[in-house]
Structure formats: structure tokens, C-alpha cells
Amino acid sequence: MIVVKLVGGLGNQMFQYALGRKLALAKQQELRFDFRFLERSLITSTPRALELHVFPAVEPHLIAASASQLRQSDQYLDSTLFKAYNRGRKLMGMTPAFSLTTDYYSLAYKPEFLQTQGELVYVDGLWQSERWFDQIAQSIRNDFVFPSFVSAPAQEIAPRIRTTNSVSLHIRRGDYLTEAEAAKYASVCSLEYYEHAIDEIVAKTGKDITVYVFSDDIAWAEQNLKVPYPCVFVKNAPSSLVMRICT
Template identity: 40%
Template sequence: MIVSRLVGGLGNQMFQYAAGRALALRRGVEFRIDRRAFLDYKTHAFGMACFQVELNEAPPHLLPNPPAEGRVQRWFRKFLPTPLKVFAENSFPFDAHVLALLDNTYLDGYWQTEKYFCDFADVIRADFTVRHAPSEANHRWLDEIARTHSVSLHIRRGDYVSSPSAATVHGVCDLSYYERALAHIHIATGIDPVLYVFSDDLDWVAANLKLPFQMNLVRDNDSSTNYEDLRLMTACRHHIIANSSFSWWGAWMDGRRDSITVAPVRWFAGDTPDARDLVPQRWVRQ
């Protein structure tokens, strides 16, 4: 059995699931999740139930750590006996040792690179098919996206702006990044794009983002239906993502070979963590 500890926002949960699911497929064993962290986690809710995949929780008696355990306690716990061998993420870049881990492993980390699961990309994309039919409003968006030369554009603000600690670590992409990214797609395709803009602060976007092409602000979804935005992003032909795991997945789920994804050169505000493996090499950095 392979078990993945899930915590964080939906994008982070998807990375954690994907790394564990791929490892279980590699070993030919059962995959389970540990979602106990959400008993005490106030920032985000467990969001994976929106997908078609059947989520099986690991038996509590096999799990090695209590949900309120902190990072230091988790590090010490690596040296304690447990039914599952805990493998904690030691650094942000890709760790090839993960691919060779054996059965009865408990994954504790974020695992933010496709290198942990790209050998099972088709399975992961199928797992992350949204379970629910789109609402009437989102059905209209999907029809429009299919008819246009659509580009998803995501602006992440929220705690990246309101929280000093998050702002220090992450920062936000400046408006010039979106201008450069859009110019690249326009030149590469030779077609005037139609932008579908997603953000947790669309009022700010409306007041500040001025681009020379048609912009549609997608306002029909909220945090409880964020999977609808994810589905709409993936439906677009090309993608301009923020330094956000959410829009990373919106772009990655679009498996078309001719799709262009533009990502920011700098993912974090500082020089750490080292995000060299987070953005796939086939994507464009601006």
C-alpha cells in the first residue's frame, strides 16, 4: 500500500495525490490517502471529492502521524517504527529516489513537479475528470471557449497579498508579465486571442489589467466550486498561468500537444525554494 498525506489548497492536494497514485501504479499496489490534516486545517478545505476518481482512505491504525503534528515533529517521526515507512520531502526539486520507493510507503510532502507522475499522465488526467456536470453558466462558458481562440489567464492574489508571510515567500506576478506572456502567444499563433480571466480578486483585475484583446472575466464560481474554474481553464486552447499550483493544473490537464503554456520565470519571490523542476520544460517562461 502507498499512502499520500493530503493538505493545502486543491492544487497542492492534486500534486500529493498524483505522486502517490503514480508510485502505487509503478509498484502494482493499492493506493490510499490520508486526509486527517483537514480536521484542524482552517486555510483550505478538502477538495478532491469533486473528481471522478474513487478516493480510498487509509486505515487509521496504519497511519504514522497525528493530524496536528508540525514539521519538526514529522522529521523526528521518520526515525520511529511504523507499519508504513515514512518518506518525507527533503527539498523542493525533484528527488529521483521517490520513483523507486517500495510498497508500504507513506508520502509526506508537496511533490510539485510532473516528474513524479508524468509516466502515468493519462491516468492522472482521467482521475482528475470533474465528477459533476457543469452548471448552466459554466456550460455557456465551455461552449464559448470551444468556439474561440481561447487563452486562460490566471491572476493569483488573495493571501499572496493579504498575508505578509505568503507575500514574502510567493509574491505576485506583475502586470508586465501578463503583457509579455500574451505577446508571446499572439506572435506564436498569429491569431488574436480571446482571454478568459480567472482570479480570486476579479474586481482588482477589472480595474488594473488592460490588455489589447477581448477579455472575459469569469465570475460564476467561488471557492466551493473552484473545480469549475479548473475545468474551464483546461478547456482553453492556450494558457497564461500565475505562480499558483491551481493554474498549473489548469494548464497541465490540457494534454494537447499544440497548446502553449506561459509561466513566470520566477515562481517564488526569493531565491528559495528552488523551483527548477516545477515548470515543465516544454512550457515557455516569461
């Protein structure tokens, strides 16, 4: 059994899902997910929720791990006795009852992780390299196909984007400002950075543009971002569906 912990926004969840699919296919094991972080994080400064639902082909694979499977993973992390039992199984040449595979900060491809053995393999990390799943890249691309626009706000704004020289601009704030752990490895970009990036696009394309702004703090972006080009601050339409059609 492969159990993947889902954390973060859609981008992180896509990498975590892709590695889980790779492990499950390679080991011919069932794939399950631990959604608890997303459920708990709804009360944090940057709310997170399950966003993989946006891909219809992914939906059938989003099966929650059972309570007993999650309890086993928690026991391994918290119980010295359970860890000793697991080591004993390894020494006797038996498949470990549980294996933990984790990596958050190196973001490096470590192929030895793919050899992890266990009756239950718990996967916890970011896995931000396409090399983790390059052998099943086409299957992952098939899974990550966006649907047609379904929400009214998306249907309303899509024609405007398609009929202008549209530029997607995402301003990340949220936990990069408020959470100490996130601040250890990430920081917000300055307004000057965004303004210079837009100027670069105009200089290289020679086109009149319309900037479509997305943010986890859209009110701040609307108040502070000042550029000499038309700006649309997108507030209600699902960003993942809308950003992809900006030209």
C-alpha cells in the first residue's frame, strides 16, 4: 500500500500525486492519500484545500487512506516500540511493516527513494522534479487535463482573456509572510520585481497587454500594484482554470 500525504496548493499536490502514481504502478500496489493536513490547514493563515478535484481523470484515484492505515503511520512516527518492531522485521529479512519516505527541502531527485520497501509506504514531501515520474510522463499528462470552464465567473472572464494580449501575474503572499517555517525557505517578491517583469514582457513582445492578476491576497495586490497597463484583478474565477489560457 502506498499512502501519500497531500500538502500545499495545487502545484504541490500535483507533484505529490504524480510520485504516488509512479510508486503505485512500479510496485503494483494500491494508492491511497492522507488528506488530514488539508483538512486541518483550513484554519491556518493560508487556507489549503484539496484542489486535485479540478482534473476529472484524477478524481477516481483520490481515495482516502483508512483510519487503521493512518494510525499505523502515526504509530511509526511517535512510537519507539513500533520502530523497534519494524527494525526487527528488516533484520529477519522480512518486508518492513512500514516505511517512511520524506523530503521537503532538498527538492532533489534521489532514485534510492523509489526502492523503498514496506507493506505500507508513507510518502511525505514535495518531490518537485519531473524525474520522479518521467517514466510515466504521458500517463501523468493524461491525468492532468483541465475540464472546460464550468463556473459562471470563469465563463465570463475567459472570452476577455482570449481577445486580448493577456498576461497572467500571480502574487504570492500568505504563509510566506506569516508562517516562520515557510519563511525559512521562501520569501515574497517585491513590487518592483513584478513591475520589472511586466516591463520586460512588453519590451520583448512589443504588444499592448492586459495583466490578469491572481493572488492569495488579492485585496493587497489591488491596492498596491501600480503598472501603466490595464489590470484585471481576478477574484472569483478558479485561478488554475483561468491562468492557463493567458497568452
